[in-house]
Amino acid sequence: MVSETDNLLVSLKDVRFAYGEREILRGVNLKVPRGKVVAIMGGSGCGKTTLLRLIGGQLRATAGTVDVAGRDVSSLDTAELYEMRRRMGMLFQFGALFTDMSVFDNVAFPLREHTDLPFGLIRDMVLMKLNAVGLRGAADLMPAELSGGMARRVALARAIALDPMLIMYDEPFAGLDPISLGVIGQLIRKLNDALGATTIMVTHDIMESLQIVDYIYFVSEGGIVAEGTPDELRASKDPWVYQFIHAEPDGPVPFHYPAEALEESLIGGRAA
């Protein structure tokens, strides 16, 4: 269990959030210590990405507080939020590379937007970031020429361009072949440690996550249903954790979407 005495970078307290009438999060409490790699896991549509967007300030919580580096994100105005985001990096599910720019220009984008560094220095920094993800040789390629795994790595280089304090990943392993998946997993861990950053990763991939993360939160039905270190979760008898780790089709997360009994549907349908 992460405690208040840990050096926390991100802390969510009783956070609630709804899209219109549909409440997605119902009192989430979550803590992310500095320097750690933390995974947020759960079924599709349980609100994992919403949590990332709340931390990044793209959404505002309807109740509760979202603290990042000691400041409540919900209370920041646009200028303060942008100031905070300069110290954040985010990798979107499919990279979200700018398709009209080369790999080099994609990685250089945040540097050009936020610094007045001379071209030579930006060039060196971009090549170093690309080298860190193994794609220095692909600097002149366009995003359309990259595979899914390569695009993800370029997006990762772009996300760390400004040496952020917090890196967030939204489904970094989605749709990747096993080799690319392993490469991205190792990069996430190594870059976090090398940059002295903190990582929050939203993912479905339990096996890869158990190898690289320090702590895991499981989200379901609008709240945190389980949490722990990878070793704690492997040994857990919690039915929710067991179902997720062993990919059971039915359990606390039901196979069927809520509906009336099958008999009632069939007989009721005939009567009508």
Added chain:
Amino acid sequence: MNGLLNFIRRLGAAAVEGVWRIGFAARFFVLLLRHSGQSLTRIHLTVREIYFSGVLSLLIIVVSGLFVGMVLGLQGYETLQRYGSGDALGVLVSLSLTRELGPVVAGLLFASRAGLAVTAEIGLMKTTEQLDAMDMMAVNPIARVVAPRFWGGVISMPLLAALFSAMGVLGGWLIGVVFIGVDNGAFWSQMQAAVDFRFDIMNGVIKSFVFGATVALIAVFEGYDCTPTAEGLSRAITRTVVTSALAILALDFVLTSLMFRGQS
């Protein structure tokens, strides 16, 4: 009875939705103007959009202008000669183009070529989370992506309309003077005498500026506001073309009635 109630309900819902969208568009326009500074301080962003909206529309504008002028030449001469005024062909062609056809047809072509492309580009950037990524990098997408495209359209459109009119006059001359045999001197001199710079040409420029701003606003708004799915993008593109065309025709009537009221 139920059918009627449903119809009224749907009508009401559509009206409310329409009012909401107009409100969103107005708020979006204010935001766009607030964040337009970067379009001027980083002028290369706007110049790039002038290239995409303006320069890449040149072919369709030049060819269409030429053909519209040629048709005007044929139709106009056929009508004018009935009254023995075939020499006034230059006046008819130039006034039709500078006052009406130049701004309106160029506007419609601009909407279907550049407006559509802008909506598709911004909509696709939204669908593929590029705008979100930019926002998360503390770069305002309205300042960086939307405003340059808007101003690129606003600047391009009057120039394209002027070029359309010039090509139309050339097309009218080609048919009237070269093929039909209208006197060359009469064609140009009557045109010079009849076309007033402030009244005819500047009003046409004002119209094309208004149409350019309208089409550009509709195009960027529809792209930015589209539902981030393939179907949502397709609907946004359709709305851009349809709304732009209707807006141009309606605004043309309003502007014409204001500009040429009481004039012969």
